[in-house]
Amino acid sequence: MKIKINNKECVFDKGDTLIQIADRNGIHIPRFCYHDKLSIAANCRMCLIEQAGANKPQPACSTPAIEDQEYFTNSDLALDSQKNTMEFLLINHPLDCPVCDQGGMCELQDLALMHGRVKSRYKEDKRVVVDHNIGPLIKTNMTRCIHCTRCVRYGEEIAGIKEFGSIGRGETMEIRTYLTSAINSPMSGNMIDICPVGALNASPSHMKGRTWELEKVKFISNHDCVGSNMDIHVLENKVFRVVPHENNKINEIWLSDRDRFSYEALDHNERVKKPTAKINGRHTEVEWDQAFEIIKNNLDSINSNDVSGLISANSTIEEQYLFQKWLREMDINNIDYRVSQNDFRYQTEEPFPKIDIPIDDIENMDSILLIDSNITYEQPILSHKLRKLFLKNAKINSIHTYNYTYNFDLENSILINPNFLVDILIDFVEYLSITSNRKFDIPAEIRKKFKGNAKKSVQEIAKNLLAKKNSLILLGSSLVSHPDYQLLKILTNMISIMANSSKGYLVENCNVAGAWLTGCMPNTTKKISKDKNSRFNVLEAINNKLDSYIIYNLEFIDFYHYKELKKSLDNAKFVLGFQSFVTEEEKSFYDVILPLATAFESPGTFVNIENEWQSFAQGCKPYYMSKEGWKILTKLRLQNGASIDNSVDYIDVLNEVDSVVRNQKFNMEEKYNNLVIEKKLNTGSLTRFGGIDSYYIDNIVRRADSLNKVNSKKNFISVNKKTLEANNIDITKNKLIVRQNDNTLLVELIIDENVSDNSVYIINSNKEYYELGKRYQPIKIENV
Amino acid sequence: MKDKDLYNIPSEACTKINEWLLKFPDGEKKPAIIYALHLIQKENKYIKSKHVDALANLLNLKKIDVYEVASFYSMFELEKVGKHTISVCTNVSCMLKGSDEILAYLERKLKIKVGTSSDEYFLKDERECLAACCGAPMMQVDHRYYENLTKEKVDKIIRDIENEK
Numbered sequence: 004m005k006i007k008i009n010n011k012e013c014v015f016d017k018g019d020t021l022i023q024i025a026d027r028n029g030i031h032i033p034r035f036c037y038h039d040k041l042s043i044a045a046n047c048r049m050c051l052i053e054q055a056g057a058n059k060p061q062p063a064c065s066t067p068a069i070e071d072q073e074y075f076t077n078s079d080l081a082l083d084s085q086k087n088t089m090e091f092l093l094i095n096h097p098l099d100c101p102v103c104d105q106g107g108m109c110e111l112q113d114l115a116l117m118h119g120r121v122k123s124r125y126k127e128d129k130r131v132v133v134d135h136n137i138g139p140l141i142k143t144n145m146t147r148c149i150h151c152t153r154c155v156r157y158g159e160e161i162a163g164i165k166e167f168g169s170i171g172r173g174e175t176m177e178i179r180t181y182l183t184s185a186i187n188s189p190m191s192g193n194m195i196d197i198c199p200v201g202a203l204n205a206s207p208s209h210m211k212g213r214t215w216e217l218e219k220v221k222f223i224s225n226h227d228c229v230g231s232n233m234d235i236h237v238l239e240n241k242v243f244r245v246v247p248h249e250n251n252k253i254n255e256i257w258l259s260d261r262d263r264f265s266y267e268a269l270d271h272n273e274r275v276k277k278p279t280a281k282i283n284g285r286h287t288e289v290e291w292d293q294a295f296e297i298i299k300n301n302l303d304s305i306n307s308n309d310v311s312g313l314i315s316a317n318s319t320i321e322e323q324y325l326f327q328k329w330l331r332e333m334d335i336n337n338i339d340y341r342v343s344q345n346d347f348r349y350q351t352e353e354p355f356p357k358i359d360i361p362i363d364d365i366e367n368m369d370s371i372l373l374i375d376s377n378i379t380y381e382q383p384i385l386s387h388k389l390r391k392l393f394l395k396n397a398k399i400n401s402i403h404t405y406n407y408t409y410n411f412d413l414e415n416s417i418l419i420n421p422n423f424l425v426d427i428l429i430d431f432v433e434y435l436s437i438t439s440n441r442k443f444d445i446p447a448e449i450r451k452k453f454k455g456n457a458k459k460s461v462q463e464i465a466k467n468l469l470a471k472k473n474s475l476i477l478l479g480s481s482l483v484s485h486p487d488y489q490l491l492k493i494l495t496n497m498i499s500i501m502a503n504s505s506k507g508y509l510v511e512n513c514n515v516a517g518a519w520l521t522g523c524m525p526n527t528t529k530k531i532s533k534d535k536n537s538r539f540n541v542l543e544a545i546n547n548k549l550d551s552y553i554i555y556n557l558e559f560i561d562f563y564h565y566k567e568l569k570k571s572l573d574n575a576k577f578v579l580g581f582q583s584f585v586t587e588e589e590k591s592f593y594d595v596i597l598p599l600a601t602a603f604e605s606p607g608t609f610v611n612i613e614n615e616w617q618s619f620a621q622g623c624k625p626y627y628m629s630k631e632g633w634k635i636l637t638k639l640r641l642q643n644g645a646s647i648d649n650s651v652d653y654i655d656v657l658n659e660v661d662s663v664v665r666n667q668k669f670n671m672e673e674k675y676n677n678l679v680i681e682k683k684l685n686t687g688s689l690t691r692f693g694g695i696d697s698y699y700i701d702n703i704v705r706r707a708d709s710l711n712k713v714n715s716k717k718n719f720i721s722v723n724k725k726t727l728e729a730n731n732i733d734i735t736k737n738k739l740i741v742r743q744n745d746n747t748l749l750v751e752l753i754i755d756e757n758v759s760d761n762s763v764y765i766i767n768s769n770k771e772y773y774e775l776g777k778r779y780q781p782i783k784i785e786n787v
Numbered sequence: 788m789k790d791k792d793l794y795n796i797p798s799e800a801c802t803k804i805n806e807w808l809l810k811f812p813d814g815e816k817k818p819a820i821i822y823a824l825h826l827i828q829k830e831n832k833y834i835k836s837k838h839v840d841a842l843a844n845l846l847n848l849k850k851i852d853v854y855e856v857a858s859f860y861s862m863f864e865l866e867k868v869g870k871h872t873i874s875v876c877t878n879v880s881c882m883l884k885g886s887d888e889i890l891a892y893l894e895r896k897l898k899i900k901v902g903t904s905s906d907e908y909f910l911k912d913e914r915e916c917l918a919a920c921c922g923a924p925m926m927q928v929d930h931r932y933y934e935n936l937t938k939e940k941v942d943k944i945i946r947d948i949e950n951e952k
């Protein structure tokens with residue numbers, strides 16, 4: 004079908020609105036309330052255009068095109084209507100652009116320039132709106148609001164948590180939250196971007212710089228396994244703010260709050276400024292060369308089998324590659340990245356941490372099974388994809404240990420104590436082995452556990468997976484620390500095969516895939532290492548109390564075996580840290596600390612959960628004397644006599660990683676020989692469980708000031724009533740004592756029916772919880 | 788939240804709300820908001836935040852959804868009001884026939900400003916036409932219409948209310 008806009012012939016499909024057609028054909032139509040990701044509100048009237056023969060102008064955003072009609076966006080009628088609308092919009096808008104953060108990137112400013120009158124005829128008083136505190140991330144200036152309701156629709160439609168509403172009407176209408184509630188969505192920052200004026204501003208960068216002074220560098224998110232694309236805006240060599248970079252395959256135009264505001268940590272006072280070394284028991288600042296010498300002398304004097312190198316799965320693939328290369332060149336083979344993992348069975352066949360389908364394909368699924376995934380807070384962008392599915396009527400099911408808050412509704416859900424997660428997955432396997440026509444050779448060990456009475460809800464979910472053509476099973480990222488993690492992965496794999504579903508193992512860090520690919524673990528593929536001896540994984544390395552530990556970009560609380568690690572470090576002869584941040588306490592454990600540039604300050608590559616390699620350039624210069632990881636590691640290799648060209652550049656490193664790792668055929672199939680199905684988690688008593696607070700997940704977000712003000716930092720635990728009664732807890736008091744081994748903590752009690760029976764839910768949001776003990780371990784609760 | 792801040796919608800009202808919902812497509816909860824707010828206001832005179840909370844809970848909506856509706860319509864009172872609500876129509880026909888004087892007279896007589904309330908009376912001006920232009924100027928007292936108002940008539944209406952007590 005065809006229409007003409009400004010005499011240009013445009014083709015369209017039935018139902019297309021005029022604004023869509025014009026956008027496709029590069030014809031400009033001004034707009035405020037229209038946004039292609041949101042529903043149509045047609046309340047600003049900025050998009051009025053002329054239809055030949057019609058007696059009044061039409062709003063292009065809500066008017067479907069009519070075949071063979073002629074439209075004009077720049078006729079006298081159209082221009083005049085736009086001018087008039089603009090005049091009305093400006094009646095109540097304060098003309099405070101010089102002190103408005105949006106100035107220079109403001110849709111209202113731009114359109115007023117293009118479509119407004121030079122002078123306003125309005126002489127009366129303007130409306131003033133009182134601002135309310137809606138939390139630490141968004142600073143409002145509601146007097147500037149033009150009531151386009153984009154933010155309201157965003158909450159309702161995209162975030163799935165309606166928080167803003169239009170209160171009152173007419174002249175007294177205000178956009179605000181209910182009474183005094185704060186914004187809570189983990190994707191709230193996107194409202195700042197879609198607000199066409201300066202009513203919603205990013206709080207951390209509020210009034211600190213002007214748009215035209217900024218430089219922009221593309222960057223990849225470093226806090227979850229999704230790999231959202233973003234732009235960092237740099238002012239005077241500092242990250243000034245972060246905004247999404249459109250990538251329709253991954254994050255579309257959205258960004259999670261965690262990715263948007265984590266940069267605030269970059270000048271935290273715990274940043275490491277200079278290399279330091281322990282000299283006579285005290286940390287002293289040293290020069291880089293001096294530090295390198297100390298490292299060489301110490302490592303040379305220690306048996307390479309007595310050294311362990313542990314690297315973060317949040318470091319870039321270049322660093323991971325060079326790290327293991329540097330160590331393996333010194334014949335140090337006890338290397339691992341799986342520091343939060345607790346189950347190392349079948350480790351020679353550690354499956355590739357990957358989702359079987361591309362992220363944008365999630366939108367085409369029609370049935371989902373989540374296994375203990377707090378996805379809305381842990382991977383907000385994936386959760387957004389699930390929300391889209393939900394709105395398209397796909398069925399989302401969940402088996403979980405806590406009734407997490409999702410931004411979609413569940414079709415079926417099973418609440419289960421973490422001790423029984425394995426059992427319920429075995430029930431699935433059993434039920435599918437009967438109902439599915441896709442046969443799978445189920446190991447006898449698993450068959451032995453069949454009980455012959457799968458719950459109704461298990462049957463429902465299994466049927467749902469079987470009935471749908473495109474189904475996906477996602478294993479939650481906090482399960483990485485589950486004592487039966489490997490077992491859970493195996494069972495998930497079996498279920499996915501029998502149910503003909505795709506599967507994904509979600510992980511907590513942004514470059515787990517990179518660490519896996521570059522062989523940052525013991526007994527890795529022959530392509531990376533020729534070493535045939537059996538080597539220590541992180542758990543064995545800690546338990547064997549080695550002479551030396553090299554810790555790269557990790558804090559102690561990143562380790563599942565936090566306390567054991569501290570003991571082993573205390574015992575070791577030489578502990579080396581490559582760190583961007585270090586606390587006073589942790590500092591004392593190290594013999595040498597090298598100041599490491601964060602990912603923001605270094606070029607690099609992250610490999611996300613769909614095995615997509617995304618490289619980014621250096622955002623800003625490293626903090627003080629810190630250096631990019633690839634540079635430090637290259638220096639260290641040079642010092643050991645590696646034959647590297649002295650002028651080696653970042654690109655050379657990337658090319659090397661690329662040629663060694665990317666084009667190798669890794670065996671990504673999962674094979675399980677000698678499978679022993681033996682549940683490790685069986686506390687037989689009250690069990691502590693719960694993931695890490697999404698704003699406490701890595702060394703950067705942990706220090707991002709504003710993000711950490713979003714959630715209350717008070718110590719609390721959640722337990723359901725039945726469990727409390729069974730443990731004789733006086734529920735009239737709101738405090739109680741929790742005990743793990745010899746450690747106790749006074750906490751606030753939240754009686755919460757979202758918790759499964761016989762377990763204590765703790766969101767790990769500060770160090771005290773780690774001092775108390777580990778997740779998935781027995782815990783006691785006592786009256787004060 | 789303290790117990791006294793909680794409000795339970797009476798079961799009778801819940802039944803009515805559920806019946807009302809049957810008139811709308813499955814799963815559509817929003818159409819019940821206005822109806823339910825009327826029921827709550829009838830019982831409680833005005834709508835407090837605990838009522839909004841309770842209703843949002845009952846309908847499984849966000850509080851802001853309910854609050855948007857409650858704050859939009861002028862027939863819902865969100866602040867404490869007196870026993871009797873007097874709404875004087877001030878739309879065009881009534882205005883031409885002298886509603887301003889009636890309003891001013893009531894303000895003096897009841898010793899309250901329009902838009903405010905004493906323990907006894909809540910006086911407001913109705914911005915929308917109340918569809919009784921033929922009897923302009925008019926006012927509504929507790930949802931009853933009184934037309935062709937004069938000062939004397941107003942005196943009598945107020946006297947009748949007082950006597951009823």
Ligand code: SF4
Nearest residue numbers: 148149151152154198
């Ligand atoms: S705050 Fe911004 S996005 Fe929200 S209604 Fe006002 S102008 Fe629109």
Ligand code: FES
Nearest residue numbers: 045047048050064
């Ligand atoms: S953009 Fe069309 S009415 Fe707002």
Ligand code: FES
Nearest residue numbers: 876878881916919
């Ligand atoms: S203008 Fe008052 S009833 Fe119509």
